[in-house]
Amino acid sequence: xxxxxxxxxxxxxxxxxxxxxxxxxxxxxxxxxxxxxxxxxxxxxxxxxxxxxxxxxxxxxxxxxxxxxxxxxxxxxxxxxxxxxxxxxxxxxxxxxxxxxxxxxxxxxxxxxxxxxxxxxxxxxxxxxxxxxxxxxxxxxxxxxxxxxxxxxxxxxxxxxxxxxxxxxxxxxxxxxxxxxxxxxxxxxxxxxxxxxxxxxxxxxxxxxxxxxxxxxxxxxxxxxxxxxxxxxxxxxxxxxxxxxxxxxxxxxxxxxxxxxxxxxxxxxxxxxxxxxxxxxxxxxxxxxxxxxxxxxxxxxxxxxxxxxxxxxxxxxxxxxxxxxxxxxxxxxxxxxxxxxxxxxxxxxxxxxxx
Ligand code: MRU
Numbered sequence: 001x002x003x004x005x006x007x008x009x010x011x012x013x014x015x016x017x018x019x020x021x022x023x024x025x026x027x028x029x030x031x032x033x034x035x036x037x038x039x040x041x042x043x044x045x046x047x048x049x050x051x052x053x054x055x056x057x058x059x060x061x062x063x064x065x066x067x068x069x070x071x072x073x074x075x076x077x078x079x080x081x082x083x084x085x086x087x088x089x090x091x092x093x094x095x096x097x098x099x100x101x102x103x104x105x106x107x108x109x110x111x112x113x114x115x116x117x118x119x120x121x122x123x124x125x126x127x128x129x130x131x132x133x134x135x136x137x138x139x140x141x142x143x144x145x146x147x148x149x150x151x152x153x154x155x156x157x158x159x160x161x162x163x164x165x166x167x168x169x170x171x172x173x174x175x176x177x178x179x180x181x182x183x184x185x186x187x188x189x190x191x192x193x194x195x196x197x198x199x200x201x202x203x204x205x206x207x208x209x210x211x212x213x214x215x216x217x218x219x220x221x222x223x224x225x226x227x228x229x230x231x232x233x234x235x236x237x238x239x240x241x242x243x244x245x246x247x248x249x250x251x252x253x254x255x256x257x258x259x260x261x262x263x264x265x266x267x268x269x270x271x272x273x274x275x276x277x278x279x280x281x282x283x284x285x286x287x288x289x290x291x292x293x294x295x296x297x298x299x300x301x302x303x304x305x306x307x308x309x310x311x312x313x314x315x316x317x318x319x320x321x322x323x324x325x326x327x328x329x330x331x332x333x334x335x336x337x338x339x340x341x342x343x344x345x346x347x348x349x350x351x352x353x354x355x
Contacts, residue, residue, distance in 0.1 A: 004049050004161050005056065007125055010063060012056045014044045017161055018194075021203040032061035032080050039087040039094075042194065046162020047237045047273050048131050051093025054084040055124040058101055062120045065113070073113045074105060089285040090246055090314045091237035092275040097127060131164030134270045135171045137328035142172025142233065142268055143180060145324065145331065145354045150176075150230040151185040153220060156248035157200035158235025158268060160208075168268035169235045170205065172326065177210045186212045187229060189220060191248060193293040193311065217250055224261040231264045233326075239267065239274045241341075243319030243334020244281025249312050255321035264323040267334075271327055276341040281316035289313050324352050 002024065005014045012029040018041060019025050027043055029035045035057030038044050044053045061080030067073040081098050088094065104123050108116060146152065158169035166174065176182040186205055191197035198214055205212040215223065223229050232254055238246045245251070245267050258265040278284065291309035295301060303309075319334035329340065330351035339345045 004046075004164065005044055005052055005128070007056055007059070007121060007128075010060075012053070012060055014038055014053065015161070016043045017045055017200060018042050020161075020199050029057075029060065031064065032057040032083065035060060036083050036087050039084070045196070046157060047091035047093045047235065048135075048163040048168065048270060049161070050088060050091055051097040051272060052124070052128050052131060052164055054087075054094040055097040055101060055127045057084045058098070059117075059120040059124040062117050065117075067113055070105075070109050070111075070113070070116070073116060077105075088287055090287045091273065092278075093237075093272050096272045100127070128164040131270070131272075132166055134272075134328040135163055135166035135168055136175075138168055138268050138270060138326050139166065139171025139173075139175040141328075141331050142266065142326035143175040143182075145231065145264070145266060145326075146172055146176040146182060146184060147230070148182040149184070150182070151187060151228055153187045153189065153223075153229045153232045153254065154201060155189045155197065155217075155232075155234050155251050155254050156191045157196035157204070158247075159201055159204045161200050161204060162235065167204075167235075168270060168326075169233045170201070170208075170210075171268065172233060173205070173210055174208060178208070184210070186210055187220075187223065188212055188214050189217045189250065189254070190214060191250065192217055195297075196248065217253075220254055221257050224257055224263055229261075229263055231266060232258055233266045233268055236267050236269045236273050237314055238278070238284050239269045239325065239334075239337060240278040240280050240284065241276055241338040242280045243322055243325065243337045244284075245269070245317045245319070245322060245325075245334075246281060246284045246286070246314045247317065249315050252315040252317045252321075255317040258323075259321055265317075265321055266324050266326060266331075267317075267322055268326045271329070271340065274327075274337060274340070276338065281318060284314075284316055286315070287313040
């Protein structure tokens with residue numbers, strides 16, 4: 001599997017996901033503005049991946065700073081952080097990365113600026129490496145909920161490309177299929193408007209050797225009614241304290257369909273995507289993107305010039321539709337998610353076992 005993003009020769013190199021799978025092209029970002037542009041234009045996308053990109057963008061921005069004092073360095077770095085924070089509002093991972101970097105800076109106030117610059121590169125690389133391990137752990141817990149012969153529906157792309165590697169929603173599938181030998185099938189929603197399911201999830205799973213079938217978004221209900229789908233696993237951009245889940249537009253529709261057809265609806269959520277400070281899903285800022293994503297497909301216009309468009313990039317699925325949330329610490333009821341923020345939480349007792 002090709003790397004989503006890496007730090008190479010003092011540049012941030014990202015795989016251009018906006019061109020996949022027709023073109024496998026890497027973009028070298030020489031400054032943090034270009035990293036920010038890449039996040040906005042979906043060269044890199046997916047909550048954990050944009051968190052990593054933000055951390056690398058900050059490290060890149062730091063290299064350009066000319067300051068001798070900690071205060072001067074921090075002030076200029078604030079501007080870099082603000083630019084990256086303003087790229088995409090829904091995923092909490094960018095803010096999570098910024099907060100982690102701020103903590104690192106506070107703990108190293110007495111270091112010279114040259115050392116701080118180095119520490120920021122190391123931290124960004126560490127966030128990337130940790131992310132892969134976290135996804136494997138999510139996969140281990142999530143795979144317990146997958147049975148031999150299951151057909152799993154997923155929406156958007158919460159796979160390797162959306163993360164440092166391995167994916168969140170796809171990790172349980174990979175472990176079930178590749179390590180546990182379970183015979184599974186994956187159904188990928190194409191995921192309009194920009195087709196992350198068709199272009200990315202299908203591509204990725206085919207490369208990984210996991211059987212995948214592509215459907216249009218509006219086919220999911222019919223397949224559920226026929227009994228084809230046994231469970232759903234999706235990713236998340238931000239999960240709030242009460243277990244509400246923001247994810248790619250259309251996820252809510254899938255969750256409601258699951259309730260009607262009594263199909264478990266699971267969410268794979270690294271702790272970095274849980275916003276313990278936010279009470280509920282109505283407070284999540286929902287990104288609205290340009291109308292051309294809806295009026296065109298792959299650059300070809302399909303709607304009349306001048307038509308009004310609503311293009312919400314995400315929706316929020318209330319906790320009541322969520323059967324379990326898979327994290328790196330285990331699977332939990334959405335109502336128990338807030339308890340994970342407590343230092344003395346009895347994780348073992350909170351863990352949900354498959355039925
Ligand atoms: O607009 P995108 O492609 O960034 O949306 C991505 C999703 O909705 C993913 O499901 C989510 O970020 C989880 S990625 C592990």
